Amino acid sequence: MPPGLSTFLNAPDIPDIPLSFMTRKCPPAVPAGSSPVACHPLAVGDTLLVVVAQLGGGSWVWRRSGGPGSPFVRHQSLGSGHLRRPHAVAAAHLGGHLYLGVADSSKGGTSTVFRWASGGFYPHQTLRPWRRDTHLEFLELxxxxALVVCSTARRPLVYRWSGSGFVPHTDIPHVPDVYAAKHFRAAGGVFLCLTRFLGDAKVVMRWEGSMFREVQQVPARGSLVFQPLVLAGHRYVLLGNDFAPSRVFRLGATGRLEPAQDLPAPTPRAFVPVTAGHRHFLLATSFKGATQIYAHVTEDVGT
Structure with a gap:
């Protein structure tokens, strides 16, 4: 097979790639809530759940009432009395059980880990209080x-799983006010991408046995997204900028991120890989504009 160069192109600009994304009429999925801030789908056995964290009216777990196309019904109120201002949701299977973590960004709030039992999520452990947490990331170290919790009030904190709960292990030095953390595994190591909205650089760190150490800083301008993902078998890290073009990075042979392409995605808030048949797409949600769809293509650069 000749060598190729992978890149992202705006899908509507590629005439020979027919799009299969279209609007269809279907029953409402999850009714609009009051200021939703996170929406996390979960499969529990044969049941599809959607966790909706919102600032007003409480947070809820919704359950699909039937097969594909069926509407969602309210299944459970989440964290009544535990969550004041939820900001992010993540899930993980640990020791044969499903856990759900919710970061609480209220000054007087406490981030909470819930456990699935008896058909619902129930509080299992409260994390550090009074920290204004903005994000949490489950991973393996x-x-x-392990669990990394980010906060506007202090440095990110790394928890280790004890078998029954999360125990504080260490913080991540020299990076206060981290908004979010996303991890990926490559070259036998665990890397962490840290996002700070303020400042002109985002940080990549690598786990070194007992703590994270900085690998490099990546220039950024108003970024809330620094997201690793795999698409079409390729590892990418995407940096979403509000005040400059977003950028696509690859992990180089030296273990550092190398720029591969600029991406004209305005004010991105998330990047989602989607595979449809033999085609691969990247969806970029926007804070101020429409969601952008990019097609992943491989250009033949062989002779």
Whole structure:
């Protein structure tokens, strides 16, 4: 097979790639809530759940009432009395059980880990209080489950799983006010992409056995998204900028991110890989504009 160069192109600009994304009439999925801030789908057995965290009216777990196309019905109120200002949601399977973590950004709030039992999510552990947490990330470090919690009030904190709960292990130095953390595994290591909205650089760190150490800083301008993902078998890290073109990076042979392409995605808030048949797409949601769809293509650069 000749060598190729992978890149992202705006899908509507490619005439020979027919799009299969179209609007269709279907029953409402999840009714609009009051200021939703996170929407997280979960499969529990044969049941599809959607966790909707919102600022007003409480947070809820919704359950699809039937097969594909069926409407969602309210299944459970989430964290009544535990969550004041939820900001992010993440889930993980640990020790044969499903856990759900919710970061609480209220000054007087406490981030909480819930456990699925008896057909619902129930509080299992409260994390550090009074920290205005903005994001949490489940991952594995040295063969053990771990949790990274980001906060506007202090440095990110790494928890290690003890078998029954998360125990504080260490913080991540020199990076206060981290908005979010996303991890990926490559070249036998665990890397962490840290996003700070303020400042002109985002940080990439690598786990070194007992703590994270900085690998490099990546220039950024108003970024809330620094997201690793895999699309069409390729590892990418995407940096979404509000005040400059977003950028696509690859992991180089030296273990550092190398710029591969600029992406004209305005004010992005998330990047989602989608595969449809033999085609691969990237969806970029926007804070101020329409969601952009990019097609992943491989250009033949062989001779």
């Amino acid at each position: 040295g063969g053990r489950a």
